[in-house]
């Protein structure tokens with residue numbers, strides 16, 4: 006093979022309590038290579054990269070950089086070697102400028118005046134780094150004026166501004182839409198041109214096949230193969246990941262029971278205009294559109310998570326209002342939040358306690374809560390969504406990312422809701438578990454539960470929904486049902502709407 010590998014990880018082992026996370030994994034990275042790591046939820050992807058970044062110590066194995074053994078015990082050891090990771094929930098300073106965030110801790114001072122910030126130099130140096138990445142971002146802009154996707158790109162710039170040789174992205178696109186993902190891929194190309202190596206972890210196989218030079222598949226803490234681009238088909242990758250063929254969920258026949266819920270005239274100033282819809286019993290209603298269409302805010306607005314005005318809302322024929330999620334809960338409506346870390350997972354609680362939080366709230370008025378009932382109900386729910394865990398009494402942090410998402414779904418199911426609102430239900434979930442979650446959603450609908458859902462991936466909405474509301478610029482522009490519900494139809498509608506905007 007031409008050229009020396011930049012990084013070699015050899016026989017890396019890691020156990021957490023009784024769980025074997027990595028059982029002797031080899032992983033190589035070449036200079037300027039984009040190397041994807043894929044695998045089921047809990048396969049060990051994040052753990053392997055956290056070891057490389059000095060977040061966890063390894064139990065055994067070795068790491069070589071340019072052929073030399075290195076010791077990485079703390080994050081600063083990794084940084085000194087030029088190894089950096091973009092975290093999903095990055096710690097940034099939202100009230101400071103882009104430039105101050107890029108150079109935080111290393112702000113340039115005026116010569117001879119150690120306390121005086123050289124802001125001209127700071128802006129110039131930031132502009133230079135952003136330029137290398139071809140990012141059209143203003144160095145002087147306040148960070149919180151940028152979208153989450155742009156803030157993530159600022160994180161890349163921050164990594165690049167120091168000595169960077171290896172950049173690790175763990176599910177960087179899981180919350181990005183198509184356009185934002187493309188911007189990120191362009192940024193990755195720019196890094197490659199500079200000879201920087203990128204480790205890319207993602208559950209979106211299509212994008213992995215597009216951008217990776219090589220793909221390593223982990224299964225149950227072992228490397229089951231490293232494949233150069235173009236040498237393996239998607240189906241074969243899935244089989245390597247799962248150890249079996251993928252079984253696609255069987256779509257349920259659309260049902261249209263009586264109306265159980267309706268919203269008339271939902272508006273959010275500047276974002277959503279006069280949205281009305283009905284939801285039938287046992288129906289899966291999708292709301293979709295490009296980013297900025299207002300679909301997510303509409304859903305949050307209707308559940309009291311964003312200020313909105315609603316002319317009329319009815320649940321089972323009675324006029325109701327939801328000004329706080331607890332109002333929704335008492336109406337039998339539950340909501341799966343789009344953001345795991347900040348909104349829904351309680352890190353200080355166990356897996357069981359996390360799963361039970363809604364149930365506890367919904368029953369405490371009516372019953373003296375029995376510990377045993379709570380335990381049984383939560384275990385049953387966790388089993389239903391197939392959360393992979395050492396035990397329900399473990400801390401929730403011990404779950405892999407995708408299994409945390411599944412736990413949140415278990416939490417919603419535990420209260421036996423009549424209506425479920427799902428915002429990005431399979432974020433960070435592997436291809437196999439995705440099909441399992443689809444099957445659960447179909448099953449709920451068959452049992453008569455009504456579902457409102459949206460997703461950052463339009464194909465997911467069209468795969469699941471019986472009926473789809475298509476939004477553009479805050480308006481409902483179309484409603485599709487049954488056989489009309491296809492990704493092509495949705496994309497045609499949203500691109501037509503965008504073109505009409507440009508010309509009018």
Ligand SMILES: Nc1ncnc2c1ncn2[C@@H]1O[C@H](COP(=O)(O)OP(=O)(O)OP(=O)(O)O)[C@@H](O)[C@H]1O
Pocket residue numbers: 021022024025026044045046047048049050051052053393394395402403404405406407408433435
């Ligand atoms: N801090 C921890 N404490 C205990 N167990 C852990 C911890 N971190 C990870 N594990 C376990 O190690 C295994 C590998 O987890 P890891 O997070 O590496 O999976 P992953 O491949 O990144 O999955 P995902 O795609 O869901 O993010 C899992 O069984 C997980 O439960």
Ligand SMILES: [Mg+2]
Pocket residue numbers: 050051052175405406407
């Ligand atoms: Mg992970």
